[in-house]
Amino acid sequence: MELLKQLSETPGIPSREEPIRNVISAELAPLVTAMEVDALGNLIAYRKGNGGPKVMIAAHMDQIGFMARHVDDNGFIRLQPVGGFDPRTLVAQRVRVHGEEELSGVLMPATKPTHLLDDAERGKSLKLDDLFVDVGIAGERVKELVPLGTPITFDRTCNDLGEVMVGPAMDDRVSVYVMIEAVRGLTEHQAEVYAVASSQEEVGLRGATVAAFGVEPDIGLALDSTLAVDIPGGTDVDRVSKLGDGTAIKIMDSSLICDPRLVAHSRKICEAEDIPYQMEILPRGGTDGGAIQRTRDGVPSITISTPTRYVHTVNEMVNKQDVQATVDLVRRFIETAHEIDLSWS
Ligand SMILES: [Zn+2]
CATH class of the missing domain: 2.40.30.40 (Peptidase M42, domain 2)
Structure with missing residues (x-):
């Protein structure tokens, strides 16, 4: 988790992502076929597949x-x-x-x-x-x-507390970490993979909006932190997700209703591979999935989340097993993307 610590501690506010982008670009370079930075500062890394669907993964690299x-x-x-x-x-x-x-x-x-x-x-x-x-x-x-x-x-460090990591900007560097590790772990895949470290998410999904327009994906897969309100002051109804209960498959947030076929596919992967997961509805808050979905004539999209306590504070906390579960789901999602039936029944 040294990489997660480095990602958490490297600065990058919206529009000034250059320090964090350089770290991500160095990590992704040996894993991909080509890389470019677009006009809004999105880092777009392409990994060649074998004629499968174009899958755009987006994890935002900016921080509040x-x-x-x-x-x-x-x-x-x-x-x-x-x-x-x-x-x-x-x-x-x-x-x-x-x-x-x-x-x-x-x-x-x-x-x-x-x-x-x-x-x-x-x-x-x-x-x-x-x-x-x-x-x-x-x-x-x-x-x-x-x-x-x-x-x-x-000015905060990222600390390993054993079962959890706590640090600044886990929203959304934890997902940047997930994206890098999922790509690193890929075996065979037909999907044409576009791993995007998106810019300016925190001010309104701005980077992903233009990145998706450029990539023209067949499937959108956004990765983000979601609230884990499993703490004093929270209630069961408003919990959203629970730390330690696995990766979170989003059903909806205020920017998108996730494509039900992609939700079902993600669930099927978790069941088949014994990946711990939970279903998530976030009543308020948006993700890059909302931007990708509404690009051009529409893109089937989903967001996969990592449960995070104390989101938008300096003590954002994630559970290591949840992080691994999210890496496993995303990797398998890419490897099986060509099997997804996107016709409407
Ligand atoms: Zn976020």
């Missing part, structure tokens, strides 16, 4: 983060989010500011120290606009080093 929106005279940096955050999870985090030089900083709320707060101030809810980054150097120097638009990401 910030751009520097304003630097004041004292050097405090205000933030433009790229992707969705709950401000309550951000207070007192450490960040990396990827400007002219990389700087370390702290993310703090614009408020008085706790000693000086009265009850009313203490109870106030926090907004993203209340937060700023302090890199601890003089204002003029910060202005030089941190031009507007500078990417800012969390």
